[in-house]
Amino acid sequence: MKKIIHITIYSSLAALLIQATGCKKDYTNPNAATSTQVLSSAKGLVGVVVGIQKTYTANVAYGMSDATGLVTNETFLLNPGNTSELQFSTGGTAVDGTNGLLSNVWTSASKVIYDANNVITAASQLSDKGYASGLIGYASILKALSIGCMAGYWEKVPDTIGINNATFSDRMTGYARAIAAIDKAITTINANAISNTFLTDLPAGVDIVNTLYALKARYQLFSNNYTGALAAANMVDLSKKSVFNFEAANPNPVFNAVTSTNNVYQPVDSTLGLPASVAPDLSDKRVPFYTTINAIINPRFRLNGFWNSATTAIPLYYPGEISLIKAEAYARQSTPDLVNGIVELNKVVTKKPANDALGIGADLPPVAPVTAADLLLQIYRNRCIELYLSGMKLEDMRRFGRPTSERKRNLFPYPFRERDSNANTPADPVF
Structure with a gap:
């Protein structure tokens, strides 16, 4: 029954996932449930989190294995007809803003961050604080992972997700934001322990508290904060x-x-x-x-x-x-x-x-x-x-x-899709 509920809710949540087309970042779908309807209930929020997890695993996590593996020589390319992978395998200036996989990682990571922010904000209004803690904890994990991906791949990261012409900050600021999101989630959970009801609804396999601390250690390390790590x-x-x-x-x-x-x-x-x-x-x-x-x-x-x-x-x-x-x-x-x-x-x-x-x-x-x-x-x-x-x-x-x-790129160029719609997009790194 739990899986059926999750699938049913997820199928109605297309409205909450970024559909970044053209220059305007439009996150709505007039044929789907409104964000107010979905974000006002605990079960609706669980459905959103399930959707966020799917977006992250299918696009961000997959893209990181693909791109990182090829540019760091963990893997080698089998079929040069895979255009994005051919760019990674070649390296250097061959990797440019036309890379479809990088564009998908950028858009999907942004989508995860945007939807996670919506869940975190809405969950804080729930009367069941133990259930809210679970939602905030898990949404914060997915948010932090996506911020961490962007900070690891691009020299600068957007300051705000979901607006046109967002400004950018150094990627180390991105890691700091990931850590801040984790810290807020840990504080919330310490104040109100995650309820068993939420743990029953959560996709099996995820240990929220251990993951929050593990990711905090990871991003503190990447930020050169060894005491914090x-x-x-x-x-x-x-x-x-x-x-x-x-x-x-x-x-x-x-x-x-x-x-x-x-x-x-x-x-x-x-x-x-x-x-x-x-x-x-x-x-x-x-x-x-x-x-x-x-x-x-x-x-x-x-x-x-x-x-x-x-x-x-x-x-x-x-x-x-x-x-x-x-x-x-x-x-x-x-x-x-x-x-x-x-x-x-x-x-x-x-x-x-x-x-x-x-x-x-x-x-x-x-x-x-x-x-x-x-x-x-x-x-x-x-x-x-x-x-x-x-x-x-x-x-x-x-x-x-x-x-x-030993590697074919140091940091990645910004997708043309972002550059064409955002005048503040930084210059691409040389290598």
Whole structure:
């Protein structure tokens, strides 16, 4: 019954999703329920959140795996007829404002932020504060993820979503806004715990509180706030997982478009696209987790892991990511704490798959970096392996100062669709 309710509500919510056509950003559909009707009820708001999740997973999360994988050499292009992917695979100035996938990521991330803001505002007016906390918490997760995507891909981000000629701020301001949204949600939940009624209505698989702290740790790290990153990471229960679940009617987007077709991209090989100096050990069990071998039909290496079936769940965060955030936070202190940094790093290096909530484990002997630089190199290496195709590698390459020769873009150009409708759109980055 729950799934039927969700599908029915979602089908009536097209009015609340951005339909950005031409120069004017028009978010209404005269044939659908009005936003006032839908946003005034708890069940209506749940339907909106279900729709937001679908928009995020099918467009933003999928686009990040696609674009980041190709520009950072995690994957290679199979079919040059895929125009957007060919631009990413070529890199440099070949990636321009005509890129359809980037345009879709930009529009969809904006849509998620806009709809999430509507949910958060409307939920705050509900009389059931425990139910409202759940709505605000989950909508804030999707909002923060989308802001984080835009901050990771573009040099500047819009200050306001849903208006013409929005102004822009530095992408670090974007991360700060994502963190602020998370903090507001945490405060709301601390004041009124999420009700069991909402948890029953929430799409299965999502752990709201752990995800909020995990994303706060992620974006504090990306903002170079290592004290804040460590504090947030320490709030995450590593025995828990939080995932987007899929079903036949709403399949895993990467499996549906990539794995099942073998017509877009596949893993480079067992190196996962890393240079020899940081490539995975041959006995690293994360390689067969993320890849599988086709001994008959090329390419030999194929996607596995979170993209091997239509119903395979995709994580919102990774337990190993949290340990690596802690390790990096210790390593980047003004006086590096090598002891604790190495302890956290080796939690990932030595972890057995059976001891990870997501089944990811290198199962290798511990490592013993001698200097902070050595420790950071091992953290980078393990982030690339542990978080393969998560969409975070491009940000990591910039943060760790990897040579630009290892990637094909640094930041992305703005879609022509945005530039044509917004006179304030910034100049494109050179690379």
